[in-house]
Amino acid sequence: MPEVLAPGAVIGIIGGGQLGRMTALAAAPLGYRCHIFTPEEDSPASQVAERTTVASYDDEVALSAFAASVDVITYEFENIPVDTVERLSKLAPVRPRPSVLAVSQHRVAEKDFARDAGAGTAPYRHVTSFEQLRKAVEEIGRPAVLKTCRFGYDGKGQVKIAAETDLAEAWESLNTDDAVLEGFVSFEKEISVIVARGLDGTSRAFPVAENHHVDHILSTSTVPAAIAPETEAAARAVSEALAERLDLVGLLAVEMFVTSDGKVLVNEVAPRPHNSGHWTQDGCATSQFEQFVRAVTGLPLGPVDVRFPTVMQNLIGDQVEQWKTIVAEPDAKLHLYGKAEARPGRKMGHVNRIRVS
Template sequence: MDGGVRERRRSARHRGDHRGRGRRRASSWDGRGAHGAARARRAGAERRASRARFTPLDRADAGRGSRRHARHRQAGCDQRGTSRRVDPRQLASRSACAAARLPHRADAEGPSGTAPVTKVIAPGAALGVLGSGQLGRMFAIAARRMGYRVHTFSPDADTPTGQVADVEVVAEYEDLDALRAFARQVDVVTFEFENVPIDAIDAIEAITPVRPCGVALHTAQQRAREKQFLADRGFPTAPFGRAASLDELWDAVARIGTPSVIKTAAFGYDGKGQHKVTTPADVEHIWTAIGHQEAVVEKFIGLQTEISMIGVRGIDGEMEHYQPFENRHRDHILDVTTTPAAITPALAARAAEITRHVLEELQYVGVLCVEFFVDTEGELLVNELAPRPHNSGHLTFDAAVTSQFEQQVRAICALPLGSTMLLTPAAAMANLLGELWEDGEPNWAAASRFSDVKLHLYGKTEPRRGRKMGHMTAMGRTTDEALDRVISARDALLI
């Protein structure tokens, strides 16, 4: 094995818009009511996929945080796209992930004639994390607090996750021998970012469980596959098309119309790989700018706001979700998050229902974030999926009974899920980006005078513009109160 292995037990240290816009026709799956029917097509609306009608898991007005179990239902599709590309992994998604639910090590047998009982991975076991950023760091902190050991695998050394993990393996994701050796040392593997090569997941899954499974990762790590997955199952999205050539890109823009947004199918986050199309004359230039790679074209959507819903599903189908988070971006990067989101109870219930359906369709195990647009007509549109804990949920570390990171530990270890209740009526989170360091070290003493604001730094040693270096969390009686506290504390860093 070429990868380096570092064993460590040390505490963390610190050194020194697109918003797809436009109008859409309602899908025939309509989560705004328990038994919503399709609305009549609007005049002039973009032609969308025929939608499968889902039997709802629960009524749309179900309360926040209710525990749910998966129920079987039919799902059909008749989706049009710029070109139809059906990936065999997606066709097998339900059965593949269902099979992946069972640990590779022997489970205890259930009563005669029943399915095996999934083995609980108890404290003291080793949990593997692919990736080594701040999400892995907070996962490791939660896991070690619960008595687990944590091994992290990534190409980099002295990482945010590695600084708090028990073992840090430094190797490339293409090093299958290193991955197999890593897998043999842990009881289950998860990931903290979605751009892990699928071959790496396959190599590990042959040895030890990966949760969520590789099929879920494969679906969510590429926009074109993700959009097709959502459309085929009737989830509401902005009108979109897929393109793998310049001719297909022209065709997609012609059908979707302008303004629209061209997004690279792979490796896009925080606004990377996104280009607005104002006129058809922009298309060829954008095709060159994205390196002639597969892309998704989306209608530009006028927004009221953006929200995210973080859900978690256990191995046995138990589900929980946090109340919605409202997100504000600056230069395409999340700036602040507040909860509860300033949306109607009906819209919050619909977002929760969609999230439960996504979790079930993927036979998902772990934490997943569904990002939503709320358009100018109050319609809810799925923007994208994040198959992991999410930046908007960082405030749960301080403000919820069970953080999203502890939920990830519980889910992948086959433990019962925790409560998603907030400890306070409202909370707010503000990201700390690298530009705060441009004029020298931030004024930590001034910010610390806000004694009720929590500071989290990720141990990154090289601040740069747009890089997430940490975050702050504040709680309050209202979202405005919490937001004012956290923004004031962040502003004090520059005094």
């Protein structure tokens, strides 16, 4: 297996969502083909990829055949069993490596990792019983946030522990024995950085995005972020340090809080393209998807300069109907995901509004 995959090589992508779709779209101009592995028929990614295997994530036979048909395997979805990915890595290179997935799948592993890398985090305690929850709340104080360690997204699987919250009820509501209690951070801003690291060990962090959530779902990402240059530099440096420590090949999205005294605390990491990096498609010298393809195929990374100040707005549920007016705006770039049904809370597309002058 040569280090650099030549055009014509096949990138196997586990997961068929919009991140896979936009990765496949970015792979095409570089001459790569994509093979999607997803349990879903007519997925957003399969609509634009050369080939799709529709099978469940635990279908060993289908996974082996998939691995045999590709030159490199990556993923756009992180809740794939690590065992499965370990097995696949014997058949084809998996980038990022399976151990990266293990860190990002568990909130305590993630926080331990960030802390060991010297990054700041909210105070936290691993909680596996009601008794431990009581003790952790005594140590950390209220307000706090109790989260399931696995499978949480868009604010699901978490409950705020306010002054008046009944702890027993909160514990019952999560319905797990693997949770983390985090001190509540009264942050000034939420920001994120997407960092790419290539096969040669070079890391390159994209400029910081400032994120605004509505109902726990990302609503907008704005670049440049309205933060001090030192805060921008610190956020990018910590992200590069995390990528380095993971020996990452691919992308790492790092969600962070900025506190009122300008400190940067790491909240979550995801080893894949990220919603808060979509602005790069129209506002940056290289898009996060092209950078992802470059990293996993061994190409040199592209430049990450901001070309246009950009606001990315998600189109969630029936907001997708706005496509009609968006397509008439001169400096708006529409990206739809090909999902047939606009259910509430479902990410249907996004728009990047660039400031050209």
